[in-house]
Amino acid sequence: MEEYLTSKLKTQEYFLNMGPQHPATHGVLRLLLKLDGEIVQNIEMDLGYIHRSIEKMCERDTYKQIIHLTDRLDYLSSHMNNEAVCLLVENALNIEITDRIKVIRTMMSELSRIASHVLWWGVMGMDTGALTSFMYGFREREMINDIFEETCGARLTMNYNVIGGVRYDLQENFVKRVKDFIVHFKKKLPEYDKLLSNNIIFQKRLEGIGYISKEDAIAYGLNGPTARGSGVSCDVRKIHPYSAYDRVDFEEILFTEGDSYARYRVRIREMWESLSILEQLVDKIPDGEHRVKTKAVIKLPVGDYLQRVESARGDFGVYVKSDGQKFPYRLKFRSPGFANLTALNKMTKGLKIADLVAILSTIDVVVPDIDR
Amino acid sequence: MSYFSDIINGTKSLLTGMRITGKYFFVNFLTRRDVITEQYPDNLETLKMFDRYRGEVTMYHNENNEHRCDACTLCEKACPNGSIEIVSDKKLNPETQRNVRYIVKHIYHLEMCTMCGLCIEACPQDAIQWGQNFHHVQYDRGKLTKVLNKPGSTIMSKTKEKK
Structure with missing residues (x-):
């Protein structure tokens, strides 16, 4: 029968537009699929639907003004993006920041990493057909958003880091809220495993799907949890420790399988690691100033500067070329999502459309970050 | 053979997950514990934003x-x-x-x-x-x-x- 089908019934290749307004593409990403029946043969990615020319806008803004634009790149890890610009300027001008600032920044980064991964977990379930996880993920994320809203003044685009520190000191409720969250989340994370990770149907959807080898992962320049699922050690927090990451004890999560389920487990384990970092720091927030005095007009000396941080999606980099003015001469963001998205074609070839949605979800793309 | 064991294992893992959702559905619905839904437009009188909220x-x-x-x-x-x-x-x-x-x-x-x-x-x-x-x-x-x-x-x- 199967022989008959393949020999007699000729299938015709056709093109299908997925996006730009498709809920599974996590934003306005357009994928041009070349299909044979339901099997994906080739993917062409069409970007540019949410291009806001942020890099060009940075060239007309002073260094203080740039920070709020980085919120709008990867909006789920805006603390880390802010931190990258602040660290770049502080390192270039040799501004000494206090231990309190370092610890606050690290805690905020880890909180937003958990918030981002929880959202990803919810959306991951929804992309594979389970709506419950979406609701449960948002329940935990709401607690973190309340912490952010109380201390930073906003839920998503915090703009909390400034050059030489953080904008406000911590709210008095902050420590209590974080402790409550740690207790709450430690109960909920095993529930996530029961609900989704250990579900056989869910595992069959992901195991062996979207495989990418370690060599390919390096060749495509993958980073973050996506690369760590293939066994590439690339955690910037370990390689180039910044802020308070050199004084906390955490593990870089590595899985060698390279398939979608490995990438899924990397993120689940990373939430545990972030929780342990928070636990180590929450009782040991040192006293001191939350903001160091800086000059009113900040000018970087002539030269090239680069700063990398580990955002929730991977290695986020800021590169600045300065000509000594108060505006950068050229600024370039190196976004983790763009490199990760390039491997989508390699991962998906020969698989079905439903697998494409699952793979796209495990890459965890945020389109405004890819398309600046 | 693995076909049937897959079905049995899949059903088992489904039931494990449904125990959690069922617990939330029945226990929390009856006891009103852990209900975090806010009735947004109706709670405008009691809804208070944080002092630092940037509106x-x-x-x-x-x-x-x-x-x-x-x-x-x-x-x-x-x-x-x-x-x-x-x-x-x-x-x-x-x-x-x-x-x-x-x-x-x-x-x-x-x-x-x-x-x-x-x-x-x-x-x-x-x-x-x-x-x-x-x-x-x-x-x-x-x-x-x-x-x-x-x-x-x-x-x-x-x-x-x-x-």
């Missing part, structure tokens, strides 16, 4: 309809989007016999504002501050352009209370 830029006026803005335009220069425009004029102060600058209009374009907070940080007089209002929906974009100083307001003298 909109407002100008502080005291009970005598006086504000602290002395038209230094530092907020206008600090804004990355051009959301603030200051129309100012000079008038003679009869006591000191000097021309003093005062604001005619402190125009705030909410439709362009990204709530970055640089204007409020730049203000040396603490004249502008954050408001917690977030109901900004309008049918017309022009209605989002606001004049922050109230009509007929004057600048308060420097000796008076500060914030």
Whole structure:
């Protein structure tokens, strides 16, 4: 029968537009699929639907003004993006920041990493057909958003880091809220495993799907949890420790399988690691100033500067070329999502459309970050 | 054979997950514990935003309809989007016999504002501050352009209370 089908019934290749307004593409990403029946043969990615020319806008803004634009790149890890610009300027001008600032920044980064991964977990379930996880993920994320809203003044685009520190000191409720969250989340994370990770149907959807080898992962320049699922050690927090990451004890999560389920487990384990970092720091927030005095007009000396941080999606980099003015001469963001998205074609070839949605979800793309 | 064992294992893992969802559905529904849903438009009376919540830029006026803005335009220069425009004029102060600058209009374009907070940080007089209002929906974009100083307001003298 199967022989008959393949020999007699000729299938015709056709093109299908997925996006730009498709809920599974996590934003306005357009994928041009070349299909044979339901099997994906080739993917062409069409970007540019949410291009806001942020890099060009940075060239007309002073260094203080740039920070709020980085919120709008990867909006789920805006603390880390802010931190990258602040660290770049502080390192270039040799501004000494206090231990309190370092610890606050690290805690905020880890909180937003958990918030981002929880959202990803919810959306991951929804992309594979389970709506419950979406609701449960948002329940935990709401607690973190309340912490952010109380201390930073906003839920998503915090703009909390400034050059030489953080904008406000911590709210008095902050420590209590974080402790409550740690207790709450430690109960909920095993529930996530029961609900989704250990579900056989869910595992069959992901195991062996979207495989990418370690060599390919390096060749495509993958980073973050996506690369760590293939066994590439690339955690910037370990390689180039910044802020308070050199004084906390955490593990870089590595899985060698390279398939979608490995990438899924990397993120689940990373939430545990972030929780342990928070636990180590929450009782040991040192006293001191939350903001160091800086000059009113900040000018970087002539030269090239680069700063990398580990955002929730991977290695986020800021590169600045300065000509000594108060505006950068050229600024370039190196976004983790763009490199990760390039491997989508390699991962998906020969698989079905439903697998494409699952793979796209495990890459965890945020389109405004890819398309600046 | 693995076909049937897969079905059995799959059903088992489904039931494990459904025990959790069932627990939330029945126990929490009956005991009203852990119910975090907010009845948004109905709870407007009790809904209170946090003090630091950045809703909109407002100008502080005291009970005598006086504000602290002395038209230094530092907020206008600090804004990355051009959301603030200051129309100012000079008038003679009869006591000191000097021309003093005062604001005619402190125009705030909410439709362009990204709530970055640089204007409020730049203000040396603490004249502008954050408001917690977030109901900004309008049918017309022009209605989002606001004049922050109230009509007929004057600048308060420097000796008076500060914030």
